[in-house]
Amino acid sequence: MSAHIVPESKLINEYAPKRSFLSIFQRWEWMLVGLILVDVFINTRLTPYFMDARNLSRASSDFMEIGLMMLPMVFIIITGNIDLSVASNMGMSASFMGLLHNMGVNIWVAAGAALLLGTLGGMLNGYLISKVKLPALVVTLGTYAFYRGLAYGFLGDQAARGYPEAFTYFGQGKVFQTLVPFSVALFLFMAVIFGLVLHRTTFGRYLYSIGNNENATNYSGIPVAKIKFVIYMLSGFMASLAGLILAARFGSTRPDNGTGLELAVITAAVLGGVDINGGKGSMSGAALSLLLIGLMRFGMGLKNIQGQVQGIAIGLLLIFSILIPSFIRSLSTVRKTINWRSALSTFIFLLIFVLFFVFFFWSRAAVIASV
Amino acid sequence: MQNSTSATQSVRSSLSNLLWSLVRFREAGISIFILILVFVVTLRAPSFLTTDNFNDILLNISILAIMALAQTMVIITHGIDLSVSSMIGLVAMMVAFVVKQNPEMPVIFAVLLGMALGSVLGSFNGLIITRGNVPPIIATLGTLSIYRGLVFFYSQGTWINSFELPKNFKMLSKGTPLGLPNMVIIAILVAIVVYYFLNHTRTGRDIYAVGTNPDAAPFAGIRKERIIFLVYLLSGLLAGLAAVLWVSRFESAQTNTAAGFELQTVAASVVGGVSISGGVGTVPGVLLGALLLGIIQNSLTLIRISPFWQLAAQGLLILIAVISDKWILSRVERTKK
Numbered sequence: 274m275s276a277h278i279v280p281e282s283k284l285i286n287e288y289a290p291k292r293s294f295l296s297i298f299q300r301w302e303w304m305l306v307g308l309i310l311v312d313v314f315i316n317t318r319l320t321p322y323f324m325d326a327r328n329l330s331r332a333s334s335d336f337m338e339i340g341l342m343m344l345p346m347v348f349i350i351i352t353g354n355i356d357l358s359v360a361s362n363m364g365m366s367a368s369f370m371g372l373l374h375n376m377g378v379n380i381w382v383a384a385g386a387a388l389l390l391g392t393l394g395g396m397l398n399g400y401l402i403s404k405v406k407l408p409a410l411v412v413t414l415g416t417y418a419f420y421r422g423l424a425y426g427f428l429g430d431q432a433a434r435g436y437p438e439a440f441t442y443f444g445q446g447k448v449f450q451t452l453v454p455f456s457v458a459l460f461l462f463m464a465v466i467f468g469l470v471l472h473r474t475t476f477g478r479y480l481y482s483i484g485n486n487e488n489a490t491n492y493s494g495i496p497v498a499k500i501k502f503v504i505y506m507l508s509g510f511m512a513s514l515a516g517l518i519l520a521a522r523f524g525s526t527r528p529d530n531g532t533g534l535e536l537a538v539i540t541a542a543v544l545g546g547v548d549i550n551g552g553k554g555s556m557s558g559a560a561l562s563l564l565l566i567g568l569m570r571f572g573m574g575l576k577n578i579q580g581q582v583q584g585i586a587i588g589l590l591l592i593f594s595i596l597i598p599s600f601i602r603s604l605s606t607v608r609k610t611i612n613w614r615s616a617l618s619t620f621i622f623l624l625i626f627v628l629f630f631v632f633f634f635w636s637r638a639a640v641i642a643s644v
Numbered sequence: 645m646q647n648s649t650s651a652t653q654s655v656r657s658s659l660s661n662l663l664w665s666l667v668r669f670r671e672a673g674i675s676i677f678i679l680i681l682v683f684v685v686t687l688r689a690p691s692f693l694t695t696d697n698f699n700d701i702l703l704n705i706s707i708l709a710i711m712a713l714a715q716t717m718v719i720i721t722h723g724i725d726l727s728v729s730s731m732i733g734l735v736a737m738m739v740a741f742v743v744k745q746n747p748e749m750p751v752i753f754a755v756l757l758g759m760a761l762g763s764v765l766g767s768f769n770g771l772i773i774t775r776g777n778v779p780p781i782i783a784t785l786g787t788l789s790i791y792r793g794l795v796f797f798y799s800q801g802t803w804i805n806s807f808e809l810p811k812n813f814k815m816l817s818k819g820t821p822l823g824l825p826n827m828v829i830i831a832i833l834v835a836i837v838v839y840y841f842l843n844h845t846r847t848g849r850d851i852y853a854v855g856t857n858p859d860a861a862p863f864a865g866i867r868k869e870r871i872i873f874l875v876y877l878l879s880g881l882l883a884g885l886a887a888v889l890w891v892s893r894f895e896s897a898q899t900n901t902a903a904g905f906e907l908q909t910v911a912a913s914v915v916g917g918v919s920i921s922g923g924v925g926t927v928p929g930v931l932l933g934a935l936l937l938g939i940i941q942n943s944l945t946l947i948r949i950s951p952f953w954q955l956a957a958q959g960l961l962i963l964i965a966v967i968s969d970k971w972i973l974s975r976v977e978r979t980k981k
Contacts, residue, residue, distance in 0.1 A: 322868040355781075357907070389937070402965070407970060408920045410724075414911055422956025431953040528952075533904070536726075536785060550781050581899070585793035592786040596776040622771060629764045633738070637798050640741050 293419025299376035301546035301598075305561040309568060316572035323625055330452040332571040334522060335339040337456035338363065338531065340563050342538045344467040345508035347559045349517070350542055351471075352483040352501065358398060358514045360534035361420035366391035366513030368424040370525035380440045388513050395509015396582055399502035417535070424528040429592025434525035454516050463511075468556035476500070484551030515606025540587060541566055544594050565590075649722045670928045673969035674929060676935050685943040692946050693710050702824070705892070705938035706831035707886045709931055711905070713913035716930045717875045720842075720855040722922030723773070723780035725879045729905035730791035731765045735887035739806035740897035749835075754813060758888035759881050762933040765791060766880015770873035772905030775888040780876075789905065795899050807897035817892040827889050827963055840929040851875060878951065915965050936965060952968050 316323040323329075342359045349356050366387040373383035394416065401412040446455045471477040479500055482490045491497045520526045545556030545562035566587060574584045685692045696705045709907070711728055720723045739758045743749065772783045806814070817827040842848040854861045854871045861868050891897050916933025918925030940961050 286961060297779070306716070313927065314757070405967060405970065407966060410910075411914050411966055412963070414907055415959055415966060417907060417954055417960025419910070422953065422959050426950075426953040427954050429950075536788065540785060540789075543782055543785075549781055555937050579796050581789075581796040582793045583796070586791035588786040588790035588793065592772055592776075592778060592783060592790075595778045595782055596772060599777045622767070625764055626768065629761070632761075633794075633798065636738060636742050636745070639745055640802070641800055 278401075278525050302555065302558045302561055305545070305558060305565055306609055309561065309565050312565065312568050312572065316568070316575070319572070320575045321430050322575055324380060326577075328453050329571070330447075330454060330457075332574075333567060334454040334456045336563060336567040337454075337460045338519045338522075338568075339406045339534060339537050340460045340560075341511050341515040341518065342508075342534070343461060343541045343559055343563060344463055344556070345504060345537050346469070346542050347545075347547050347554060347556060348471065348480055348504045349409075349508060350539070350547045350549060351377070351480045351551060351554050352504065353487065354501065355409065355539070355549075356398065356505065357413040357535050358416040358420055359393070359508060359515075360531045361417045361424070362391050362394045362509055362512040363516035363531045363534070364528060365394060365422040365427070365516075365520065367516035367520045367526045368528045370520060373425040373641070374436065375431070375433050376505040380437055384440070384517055387517060388510065391513020391516065392506055392510045395506045395512070396502070398509065399505030403498040403501040404506060405596040421528075423548065424530075425561065427543065430524065432518075432525050432527045434520065436524055441521045441524050444520070445519050445524075459518070464556065464560050468560075480504070481552055484548075484553070537566075538632050540591055544591055599619045647733060648957065671932055673972040674916060674932045674936060674965060676972070677965050677968060678914060678932065678939065681936070681939060681943065685939075685947060687950075689946040690944060695842070697828060697942065697946075698829075699824070699829045701935070701938045701942045702828045703893075704941065705934045706825075706827040707767050707889055708908060708912055708937065709831045709934040710882055710886050711835050711887075711909040712930050712934045713835060713927065714879040715909040716913045716916075716918050716927075717838070717842070717851060717924050718780070718879050719910070719920060720851050720922060721872055721875050722855045723872065723875065724910065724920075725769065725784050725792055725876060726781065726906045727765075727784040727787040728879060728883050728909055729902045730788050730795070731762055731883035732887040732890060732902040732905060733795045733881055733900070734765065734791045734798070735761045735884045736891045736897045736901045737799050737804070737899070737979065738886055740809065740891050741799070743810065743813050743891075744804055744808045744911075749815075751813055751816050755816075755885065755888050755971070758884040762880040762882070762887065763877055763882020764880070766883065769880065770876035774869040774873045774874060792903070795901075799899060799918050801898075801899060803899070804891075804897040809891070809895060814892055814895050817889050830885070830889065834885070835927060835931055836844055842927060847871070847874070852923055857923075897927070908937065912921070915962055915969075917969065937962075 290301075302479065308431065320555065330593065346356060352581060369389035369390050370383045373386060374380055378386075398409075398412055398416055401407050402409050406605065443455055443459075445454060448455055448458045479490065479495050480495075482495065483497055487497060515529070519530055523530070541563045542554070542559050543549055544566065545559030547559060547614075569590075570580075570583050574580075574585065648822045654831075682692070691697060697889070711732075715725060715728065733853055735758050738761055739754055741755050742757060755787055761923075769784055770789075772778050773780050773966050776783075778786075817825065819826050822829055840848075842851065850861070850871050853864060854868050858868060861871075887902075890902060912933040913925065914920060914933070915936055916925070916930040918930060918933075940958050941954070944957055945951075949957060
């Protein structure tokens with residue numbers, strides 16, 4: 274029987290330990306910086322178009338919708354919850370704006386109404402989670418379908434287009450004739466604000482506290498329900514803001530805009546070191562991981578690798594980001610004697626996976642050749 | 645005057661007692677919800693309550709029911725498997741390629757091949773979760789995009805179309821030698837096996853034990869890691885089976901086969917009363933959950949709701965089902981006290 278491992282208290286980790294100079298570099302954020310440097314190095318070697326300011330500027334705006342939704346998602350995941358409805362909320366808000374625009378409403382009024390609708394959507398999530406006390410995963414799974422459905426209901430098979438130039442500036446324009454896209458500047462501004470709130474205010478500390486022990490936090494007189502409500506409301510607002518940016522960038526809105534982005538948002542947050550079980554994580558880590566994912570996808574895109582195949586690399590990175598630290602920890606803490614049974618099972622699994630990939634390549638060869 | 649009010653009150657309270665004693669079993673909330681829905685829909689569209697339509701619903705929810713049962717076993721251990729849709733997509737594509745190359749192959753080989761391939765994918769999930777200590781939601785989120793990426797890599801973006809598949813393979817899901825479509829019978833068999841497994845075998849009870857208290861389970865002599873590995877393996881195995889049925893039913897394998905299906909399986913389980921925090925969930929409940937989703941989808945078409953509003957109505961009804969279930973449960977708890 275395997276030895277039972279007593280989970281170490283999360284709370285103790287939150288007290289700042291005595292740090293040596295080197296231990297600063299053991300943080301996950303530095304790991305991300307290293308990975309970013311490696312990625313930049315490899316990509317500049319592979320293609321001359323990578324280190325091109327104009328290309329980089331254009332590619333960066335592709336990730337700002339994910340980034341804007343990621344900021345409140347970091348808050349939510351730190352409290353140990355999750356919001357699966359962000360991308361649907363984004364589609365709903367953008368479609369609502371498109372609907373109003375098609376009806377001839379002034380674009381700024383329509384944008385304001387869309388922001389309001391998105392915020393209301395976040396408030397509905399927050400109400401059901403904090404007051405009705407339904408699990409966050411269940412509620413946001415329901416609203417995931419509901420909000421996306423509303424998006425289809427608003428626009429049907431139509432697309433809204435023909436936004437005025439003043440509006441598309443938010444997605445396509447550059448700040449003061451420089452190469453920095455407006456959406457990137459907006460994201461950086463928001464990231465600083467969200468980072469300050471998370472790391473420099475009591476509200477931010479409460480989020481960690483809820484993530485570590487929600488009951489204890491509640492008994493400490495902290496308004497847990499209210500805080501949860503607020504972060505889901507924030508999430509709704511940011512999702513609709515991301516929807517507007519996306520609409521401005523495309524110059525049009527379709528009801529399926531942003532389908533599946535919620536998983537990209539969660540991936541970015543988790544790869545940034547935000548613990549999915551709550552209580553751990555930093556805004557700088559999340560922002561760095563967004564940069565890493567963006568650069569990786571941009572580099573692979575330049576090498577003509579399909580978007581979905583790029584997903585293999587992102588998925589592996591996500592798993593290894595957790596696998597490797599825990600592997601290193603297990604190596605350093607337990608001196609393993611060679612266990613023949615586990616060695617044998619490892620060998621069998623390796624064999625099975627090798628066989629799988631042999632079959633994988635063998636079975637596709639004939640069909641691919643015939644195409 | 646005073647008397648009559650108290651009399652009506654006592655009648656009322658005994659009536660409500662009767663009602664609440666009826667709803668004490670766990671699946672009450674969803675059953676009532678289904679009955680109300682059936683009643684309302686039948687008023688609007690009498691063709692709803694016909695055997696033809698009912699067969700149609702059963703055919704449509706078979707794959708969902710199979711995968712919801714797999715998802716349920718995973719959720720009972722306090723995990724989640726988001727990669728089911730990509731596992732289905734990958735196995736569907738691989739099986740379709742093999743079937744296209746070997747049209748003379750007996751159909752049962754395709755089924756076995758699909759289940760074997762699915763098991764490999766599921767055991768990969770199980771390995772990184774148990775050996776690598778990766779939280780299930782992260783691990784399967786990662787494999788969700790890895791497996792989907794492999795589908796594109798495998799097929800190079802090509803599709804397998806209906807004319808490329810042999811007829812007996814296409815009839816695997818739709819043939820009716822036993823009165824009902826094979827696919828429905830397979831789903832019923834899977835449900836019976838899973839019911840027996842979860843309720844009457846030691847390993848099945850261990851799954852509940854691990855989900856109820858993961859820290860205490862090892863002290864009861866339960867090999868927690870093995871149980872968790874097993875549920876992901878089974879999830880992959882059933883995904884493989886579902887993939888073969890999927891290709892056979894829709895007569896095609898595309899690069900985006902089953903994309904987004906993972907959330908439907910979670911929705912069916914959760915609506916069926918499976919607790920997302922582990923340890924709670926029954927096979928009849930999940931089947932009712934899948935049935936509810938099927939009825940909603942079917943009835944929205946029958947009562948002529950615009951297809952564009954159907955997804956919104958589905959989402960709203962799921963929310964209402966979950967909220968009313970929670971409300972009924974809390975009332976039942978109160979009467980128990």
